[in-house]
Amino acid sequence: MRARFLTALLAACMAPLCGAPLAAAAIKTAQPSAATRVAGAEQIQSVQLANGMRIVVWPDHDIPNVALYNWVRVGSRNEAPGITGLAHFFEHMMFNGTSTHAQGEFDRALEANGARNNASTSSDVTIYQDWLPIGALELVFQLEADRLRNLAFDPKVIESERGVVYSERRLSVDDSHAGRLQEQVQAAAFVAHPYAIPTIGWPSDIESWQVDDLKKFFATYYAPNNCTMIIVGDVDPAGVIALARKHFASLAAHEPPPVIRTREPKQQGERRVLVEGAAQTPLLQFAYHSIAAADTRLPALELLMRILTDGDASRLHRALVEEQKIAISVDGHYDVGFDPGLTWFFLSLPADGDRARAEASFDTEIARIRSDGVTAEELARARNQALGDFWRGLATIDGKAAALGSYAVMKGGYQKLFEAPHAYEAVGAEDVKKLAAELFLTSNRTVGVLTAAAGTVQEAE
16 A cells, blocks of 8 residues: 555445344334434435446535545455455556656646545555545546556566565565464465455565556456546536546446455354464454445444444453453454455453463453343443444545445445444344354354464564
8 A cells, every 4th residue: 555545544434334134124114313314415416427437426515625536446356366466556556657647747746736645455445545626626537537548567667666565565464463463364264265365465476466467457457347436525516527527438448357256155163373473472363254345234243343342441451451451452353345354353462471361261252242242331332432433434525435435335335325323223232142143153263373483582682
């Protein structure tokens, strides 16, 4: 990812959207109250150009600015051995010049007009972001269309960016105990699905991409029919759509990318990964096979994870950090993708921490929530946290663009954004308990352990 990228952005983009299954009937029959209704649905205009590119516009006239997000449906799940890391590599290449604009001109043109940009890559999508004053909108459309149409494949630039990506891999994975362990756990958790592939790519592939690999990948995935462009800000939707037709309609559609048909088979038993290194702090990671972005139970999963790991009042923090003092920190995360990903738990232990005791205590808390569920107070707290974050996200045009894009691309339609508060409210304690009982099985997880190899801690010191 580009150096300026804020890692929290993609997680914010992919907040859960839909209601829990046990509350489905209520969602269908009950109408959101005025207090939970998201305003603005009637203002949105969405069109699909003849070449398949989707344009979604949400006017917001609070400030004379625009947030533009281009969601390209390509990530590491679209790769294969030999070309892993290419989706992330193109996140870099798209800022490195075209046949009509020299390397660096994209950034300079935006900065000269008071605009800025960034990008991010995940297992499922690559997102290009522009933030600009309204007067620069047509310029940004010109530049975005140009790099989709005329991206340059200069060998010197390719080699330079190859080095940048490899350095990024060393920083985020090879030289990071947590990153190295998580990569190994993810690779072990998936035996069939390409979610086993790390977004950054495997080292030998980064070293060996060929120009033909790049050109084929770009032609396959960087087509207008594989893009959804979100525009939020001080705009007239009809005018934006007219500009989009002017600059993007002439882009040629390509054959649709191959469909990922592989489905991860049900795990047959717990898997364990041991990584040794010069680590003073032992680490434990637990990765459970989980649900996809479009699953209607995603709000229940978010509330469940908030109850377990969000803040000092969360169950795992209270039990493992404050009461038993067997962990320094406890955190959690769930993947949000086109296909079922993983729900993660991360434990950092003291230097002399007892890994077996920490794992046993973690298992006790997981078993308790599976058997007993959650309290009304815990559920209310988690719901308030989720709704607070949701509404704060919609307070800015950038937050609106991020949310609108995640719904439009990942969650089955942007319309679900306007149902999100009601979906959180519809989650009941029984929904949370049932989901925990289904997902948090020992046979459904991969456990990662990072420990110091003999002599390595002393050598590191």
